[in-house]
Amino acid sequence: DGVEQEVATGALPGWDQVERLVHAAHERCRAHDGGQVADYIPVLAEVDPGLFGVVVADSGGEVHAVGDADVEFSVQSISKAFVYALVCEAYGHQEVLERVGVNNTGLAFNSVMAVELNDGHPRNPMVNAGALATTALMPGATPAEQWENVRTGLSRFAGRQLELDGVVYRSEAETNMRNKAIARLLESYGRIRTDPLEVVDVYTRQCALRVSARDLAVMGATLADGGVNPVTGERVVSAQVCRDTLAVLASTGMYESSGEWLFEIGLPAKSGVSGGIVAVAPGKGAIGTFSPLLDPAGNSVRGQRATAYLSRALGLNLF
Ligand code: DON
Numbered sequence: 001d002g003v004e005q006e007v008a009t010g011a012l013p014g015w016d017q018v019e020r021l022v023h024a025a026h027e028r029c030r031a032h033d034g035g036q037v038a039d040y041i042p043v044l045a046e047v048d049p050g051l052f053g054v055v056v057a058d059s060g061g062e063v064h065a066v067g068d069a070d071v072e073f074s075v076q077s078i079s080k081a082f083v084y085a086l087v088c089e090a091y092g093h094q095e096v097l098e099r100v101g102v103n104n105t106g107l108a109f110n111s112v113m114a115v116e117l118n119d120g121h122p123r124n125p126m127v128n129a130g131a132l133a134t135t136a137l138m139p140g141a142t143p144a145e146q147w148e149n150v151r152t153g154l155s156r157f158a159g160r161q162l163e164l165d166g167v168v169y170r171s172e173a174e175t176n177m178r179n180k181a182i183a184r185l186l187e188s189y190g191r192i193r194t195d196p197l198e199v200v201d202v203y204t205r206q207c208a209l210r211v212s213a214r215d216l217a218v219m220g221a222t223l224a225d226g227g228v229n230p231v232t233g234e235r236v237v238s239a240q241v242c243r244d245t246l247a248v249l250a251s252t253g254m255y256e257s258s259g260e261w262l263f264e265i266g267l268p269a270k271s272g273v274s275g276g277i278v279a280v281a282p283g284k285g286a287i288g289t290f291s292p293l294l295d296p297a298g299n300s301v302r303g304q305r306a307t308a309y310l311s312r313a314l315g316l317n318l319f
Pocket of ligand 1: 076077078109110126127128172179204207271272273274
């Protein structure tokens with residue numbers, strides 16, 4: 001889009017300039033209407049495709065929000081990044097590495113074949129198999145306690161109490177046979193040691209938590225800020241956990257286009273099928289976007305464009 005990055009280091013520009021660039025990102029990308037809304041979870045197909053919000057939260061706690069920044073949607077796969085962080089906090093670097101893995105599978109997020117090809121090792125915490133294996137590790141004596149810990153953990157990242165979208169949860173719970181099959185398969189390889197259907201239920205709830213683009217930006221800024229939520233000042237996870245999580249997002253956060261994303265935009269990021277994207281600039285802040293029209297890889301079309309623009313205009317590309 002003709003915007004060149006000039007500097008890759010230093011702090012974000014001043015308040016006025018960031019505010020202006022967030023407005024410019026929204027303005028430039030609003031007209032793009034390519035892509036399709038996800039429909040494999042029936043209720044997601046009913047969303048207004050015109051919705052579009054762009055938010056930047058910096059690691060000092062300033063938030064710049066334009067458009068549909070406070071419209072709530074189900075977090076979907078973006079939850080995988082933050083549940084992974086909570087599990088890393090509980091188990092530590094080495095154990096999570098061994099039990100879940102950190103590599104891109106190169107296959108679709110709901111692939112069964114990926115599990116088989118890796119002898120039952122989930123390999124990638126950002127696809128459904130690895131995310132199910134991760135959710136199974138959430139602290140809690142019962143599935144209800146695990147779910148409560150997921151909800152409170154993600155709420156601390158967002159700096160406000162997040163709520164379950166019951167309609168999305170039920171819609172997905174009625175149609176997620178594939179996730180149940182993946183969980184059973186992982187059980188057969190000894191990778192899930194509790195009731196696999198209970199794990200799928202907690203995972204399905206975690207995906208149905210309601211967030212806004214503003215929440216995503218603050219959640220991402222918490223990872224950028226070494227684990228301290230820059231708005232509430234609360235420490236959510238350790239700095240080491242943020243490094244581990246961001247490394248995984250860099251290699252696998254954007255489905256099969258993770259390599260292209262890193263090549264073009266140069267930031268660890270995670271997307272979800274409901275149209276959210278969070279991109280993190282370590283030490284600086286994060287970009288949260290929401291627009292439900294997706295490209296064939298499953299990433300929001302407007303969200304990618306707005307993030308690409310802001311990465312360049314704000315000088316965020318890590319490389
Ligand atoms: O499990 C599913 O298929 C959805 N709850 C989440 C899908 C999603 O956003 C894709 N992720 N990598």
